[in-house]
Amino acid sequence: xxxxxxxxxxxxxxxxxxxxxxxxxxxxxxxxxxxxxxxxxxxxxxxxxxxxxxxxxxxxxxxxxxxxxxxxxxxxxxxxxxxxxxxxxxxxxxxxxxxxxxxxxxxxxxxxxxxxxxxxxxxxxxxxxxxxxxxxxxxxxxxxxxxxxxxxxxxxxxxxxxxxxxxxxxxxxxxxxxxxxxxxxxxxxxxxxxxxxxxxxxxxxxxxxxxxxxxxxxxxxxxxxxxxxxxxxxxxxxxxxxxxxxxxxxxxxxxxxxxxxxxxxxxxxxxxxxxxxxxxxxxxxxxxxxxxxxxxxx
Ligand SMILES: Nc1ncnc2c1ncn2[C@@H]1O[C@H](COP(=O)(O)OP(=O)(O)O)[C@@H](O)[C@H]1O
Ligand SMILES: [Mg+2]
Numbered sequence: 001x002x003x004x005x006x007x008x009x010x011x012x013x014x015x016x017x018x019x020x021x022x023x024x025x026x027x028x029x030x031x032x033x034x035x036x037x038x039x040x041x042x043x044x045x046x047x048x049x050x051x052x053x054x055x056x057x058x059x060x061x062x063x064x065x066x067x068x069x070x071x072x073x074x075x076x077x078x079x080x081x082x083x084x085x086x087x088x089x090x091x092x093x094x095x096x097x098x099x100x101x102x103x104x105x106x107x108x109x110x111x112x113x114x115x116x117x118x119x120x121x122x123x124x125x126x127x128x129x130x131x132x133x134x135x136x137x138x139x140x141x142x143x144x145x146x147x148x149x150x151x152x153x154x155x156x157x158x159x160x161x162x163x164x165x166x167x168x169x170x171x172x173x174x175x176x177x178x179x180x181x182x183x184x185x186x187x188x189x190x191x192x193x194x195x196x197x198x199x200x201x202x203x204x205x206x207x208x209x210x211x212x213x214x215x216x217x218x219x220x221x222x223x224x225x226x227x228x229x230x231x232x233x234x235x236x237x238x239x240x241x242x243x244x245x246x247x248x249x250x251x252x253x254x255x256x257x258x259x260x261x262x263x264x265x266x267x268x269x270x271x272x273x274x275x276x277x278x279x280x281x282x283x284x285x286x287x288x289x290x291x292x293x294x295x296x297x298x
Pocket of ligand 2: 250
């Protein structure tokens with residue numbers, strides 16, 4: 001037994017193919033790239049990597065296809081120290097993939113494919129392992145998986161964190177009451193509660209079920225959060241950093257927040273810890289380790 005808590009991250013993993021280009025001309029065009037890399041992206045996958053960097057153990061639960069993009073994703077996550085025994089390669093499925101063009105100013109043009117033929121049936125998930133975990137962290141890209149795992153987590157008393165990222169309204173409305181911590185992005189909260197102010201959206205999430213925390217991350221404006229019994233939402237300000245690449249800041253925030261729950265931090269401390277991790281990701285374009293986060297906190 002390790003005393004590093006386990007966080008199970010369930011949802012999306014994407015093969016991100018990143019090309020550095022001088023510029024993006026009008027079509028038809030053939031664009032030379034002066035750099036290329038392939039890596040694992042996707043909300044839950046980025047969260048899992050963050051959990052390991054920050055000193056926890058992470059398992060990734062999700063699906064890829066048995067195409068050429070599936071195998072390197074499993075390898076990439078494993079190389080980061082993530083347990084991929086719950087990552088299924090679905091026969092005939094197509095792996096989610098992104099093409100990211102980065103110009104010299106760091107501006108990004110992203111083409112993304114959400115995958116296909118991956119199936120929705122969650123019955124193969126190793127739900128018996130949930131009781132080993134200190135937290136479950138989900139994104140909304142596989143709602144059936146979230147529903148099954150969140151129900152098992154609730155039964156086992158394991159806290160569930162949802163990354164309420166941009167999705168169809170009906171998916172978010174279905175998932176929020178199943179989780180303990182509904183932590184939205186700005187567009188995700190607008191999808192969940194169209195036409196509402198952030199505060200109204202958070203109140204709606206809390207009222208929807210036994211939700212213990214509703215929050216919205218607002219980039220450099222920090223995070224606004226509300227728990228039952230609080231009269232007004234509280235704001236945890238962002239750490240001031242020179243942002244170079246904010247892609248993945250929210251994913252890292254969610255991984256860090258779920259780890260904080262697994263470690264038993266109180267809400268105030270967890271919001272600060274996750275904000276520090278998100279800020280460093282935005283500053284460096286890379287996921288920080290625990291020492292870097294502690295240094296920013298102190
Ligand atoms: N430019 C930034 N400066 C400082 N902190 C940031 C910055 N961008 C993101 N963060 C931190 O990361 C959290 C999540 O980022 P956000 O941009 O809200 O999520 P997402 O990437 O999902 O849109 C923020 O609440 C904040 O704490
Ligand atoms: Mg996000």
